[in-house]
Amino acid sequence: MDRRKFLAITGTFTGGSLLLPDFLYSFGTQTNLVLGEQCLVFIQLNGGNDGLNTFIPFEDALYANLRPNIAISKNEVLNSTKGMGFHPALKGFATMQQNGDLSVIQNVGYKNPVRSHFRSQEIWQTAPTQQEYLNDGWLGRYLDLQCKEHQPTAGINIDNIDNLALKGEEPNSITVKEPNRFVVKGKAETESQLSTNPQLDFVRKIANSVVEGSDEIQKALAKSAPSDVVYPKTDLAKNLEWISKLIKGNLNSKVYYTSLGGFDTHDNQLAIHKNKLTDLNDAVFSFYTDLKKSQQLQYVTIVVFSEFGRRVKDNGRGTDHGTAAPMFVIGGNNRGKILGRNPILSDLDNGDLKHEIDFRSVYASILKNKLHFDASKIGIQNKALDGLF
Template identity: 30%
Template sequence: RSMDIWHTAEPTKVGNEGWLGNAINQMYPKHDNVVAAVNFSSALPRALVAHGAPVASVTDLDTYGLMSHMGESQQRNDALQAFKDMYAQAIGSGPVMDYLSQTGLDALRGAEILGTVTENYSSNVEYASNGFAKAMKGAAQVLQADIGTRICYTQHGSYDAHTNGIALQEGLLTDACGGIYDFYQDMKQANKGDDVLMFVFTEFGRRVRDNGNGTDHGSGGVAFMIGDAVEGGHYSEYPSLNPEDLIEGDLAFNLDFRSLYTEILEDWLEIEAKPVTKGTYEKVGFLK
């Protein structure tokens, strides 16, 4: 449930659309940017889900695309053209077929565009050989290609440690910090450090009291904003760990996560926040 709240910005009911998906639709109401958002994972997170919002999900940019195993052959080109003709001919035959056809055409266009981003990429940053680092490198490649992508999204999992928490976190945090640092250096070297804002958050918190050598699900957490446009510092109050200040064993949060969303939406993406957050929330002030 906590993940749903973070992804939909709907804490009081179960939402159907993601906050970033709604943001994409506001930025591109005609849905004409098929690479507005790129998700580096095989599964589409709910944060990016919204009716009509174009999002490409990528696991490997080097092999991304339809029938990429065939290479640049005439057979592949003929097959792709057949797909385009099939989708194009179905448009106008009804709302369901219109939606399916447009989705198919958008997927083809997105695959064609994303298939070119690695060609001119050049960097001396050496990313680690793990899945998160690969995703961060992919994000750098997409953003440096200037194809119109506004949002890149990825996940780094396995933090749900009910046992052996300390030992697991050392490796996990090493991978997370390494991927973030390498991405930041990569963008800086490409003179794009001012163009990127990284938002790092946990989808649910942990209980304050351990259960032996791990922790159970809880509420309250932390988020990080990283980039040259960020005014560094610690925002909001550090939560009390005193037992009498906890809420049923959880940290008492003192900053609504929709305040973060509001500042990102209005001051970074330059769109109206209220239709996404369903309310008005005071900005944190982390952007310069």
């Protein structure tokens, strides 16, 4: 019997969560839910989202002066608070903030910023101390310590390619694009069948992980309660709908990850950015509504971020690669606040925003407050951000 099933039978408290014994469900409980089980959902905006046109410092005269071709009109900004407001495409984000379910973290970045998409994404995904190159992701390192034994679905990446953030020494995560089609026939090998060759054993462990993960995912989908929320017909919305089904089907993964590309807006930014933010808004708000109706939102913390922001001054048609940008945290009983100062457009670093909050401090806060985990155990030495939860 594996550890998860043993805990379910004994009804043990673990990590602040109560796992109900299976025999109780014969007495009228509708779904096999794990009460209080926290999980994280990361939405990565690839290409470098323009934070200044996402959460907009519309009262700062320098905003319009430095962006004569792409500035959003004051009359269009949504949910204005302390001189900041959302892009008009982000009506759902404005509603979530008004509901007290969305926090904005201003000016997030890191020292000596890198403007390469690949390298900056890698830095966010591995969370190095001094920009050293790491083979494992920060979430993969967390799962290596969290999973006392191999758990193939501890992390789920809904995508076509693996995500470095989830890579660890053990295969505790799975990448899958269409969960309902992820059916692998076969039987996992037992430990007695493994060889003395460590490389071959690792390959077999991955193969076993795929088989076991496929079984767990199909079981969760079968148990997932139907939803009356109609998601948009976009890739991100479909990915988030899958994640909702897996959460409600009691897969009990600690981390879910997905992404949305197309934010590299060097040209034709007004139209492209509006379309991308509309995709983001509609998908996330449907996911949020689904979780709220199923009473899961308090257990699910959604994190939206990009590898860097854009330059403050426009280039005539768009913006080039920049540095600091806002992060958004939704659900998980966050405080619904705006953390950090408004972007200071009068004090730039060679035309770029100066970062004020290190992204690793946000990671440390999420690990500490939602997963009761000490971030220093995976090499993150930054102090946890206060005021988020």
